[in-house]
Amino acid sequence: MRAQQLTFHSKVSGVFCFYLMVFYKPLQALNWVFVVDTMNFSFWPEKEAQQCEVTYKGTTYTGYMTLCAAITRAMEEGVPITDPKYFSQISVEELGQVLRSDNETAMPMLQERHQ
Numbered sequence: 001m002r003a004q005q006l007t008f009h010s011k012v013s014g015v016f017c018f019y020l021m022v023f024y025k026p027l028q029a030l031n032w033v034f035v036v037d038t039m040n041f042s043f044w045p046e047k048e049a050q051q052c053e054v055t056y057k058g059t060t061y062t063g064y065m066t067l068c069a070a071i072t073r074a075m076e077e078g079v080p081i082t083d084p085k086y087f088s089q090i091s092v093e094e095l096g097q098v099l100r101s102d103n104e105t106a107m108p109m110l111q112e113r114h115q
Contacts, residue, residue: 028075031082036071039113040064045105052101052108066107067099074098090114 043063045051051062056069071081080086081098090098092114099107107113 028082031084031087032071032075035082035087036068039067039099042109042112043067045108050105052105053103054100055102060102066101070099070107 043052043066052066053060053062054066054069054073055061056073059069061069074081079094079098081090092111095114096106096110099110099113101107
């Protein structure tokens with residue numbers, strides 16, 4: 001089961017990357033990978049029923065894919081999250097807005113993702 005989940009996440013992550021390569025500049029897509037990889041840790045909720053969720057283009061994501069969807073959503077909203085200068089100076093509040101959940105459960109470890 002775990003191998004199937006990893007394969008699924010790799011495919012979906014690849015779809016996000018492909019989407020970015022088609023609709024954005026290649027450098028933005030590369031920087032997207034950098035930003036996502038920088039914050040890719042510990043999505044495990046304290047309770048399984050209380051996961052952070054982001055809905056992007058009609059699909060609701062949890063776990064690692066929540067991060068991918070949130071970063072892509074921010075780009076579409078005009079947030080220059082893939083710009084290294086912006087990303088290096090982003091405030092916790094701004095990052096919280098970028099990583100906002102579509103349900104009552106916030107993105108875990110926001111402070112640590114900001115560091």
